[in-house]
Amino acid sequence: QQLYPDDPRLKRPVGDPQRELLNQSDVDRINRDIDRALDKTMSQANAFPANHPDQAMFARIRGDLPASISDEKVAEALKDARTRGGLETAAEINCVALKNGNIYVIGHVPGFRSITGADTPAPAMHDTLASLGQSQEHVRGQAQQAHRGQNEPYAPQSGGPPGQQV
Secondary structure, eight states, X not given: OOSOTTOGGGGSOTTOTTTOSSOXXXXXXXXXXXXXXXXXXXXXXXXXXXXXXXXXXXXXXXXXXOTTSOHHHHHHHXXXXXXXXXXXXGGGEEEEEEETTEEEEEESSXXXXXXXXXXXXXXXXXXXXXXXXXXXXXXXXXXXXXXXXXXXXXXXXXXSOTTOOX
């Protein structure tokens, strides 16, 4: 089916330079360029941001997994390591392993680990990044609250009138 069946150029014989605006090699080149542009756009959209606070942790996990594991799945394993495994930094990771369809992120401290299914579809990168941001804000809020509790000055009960020093 042709898009413009009434185009007078189509009445000319095949091979006539006035009939063909593009030859097959031009079409192939354009298609390759479009594929490369789409691949680049998709990889940029699915890439873990270089300026993200968890970039070192992402790189640590990514470095121990095969290329067949997508960056989205690595980001999910990172999120699970932070939220379920209690691991906060790349330095806390002892090893990362892919075994029996699961990604294991294991910390130096016994009990600090996470397991992420490698065969299940990963959430979109932007969703994982959003949930990572939410968990970081929650952890930051708890840390600030604990810090405030530790730094409140000790105020002995004097029993005397206010303003009088003990």
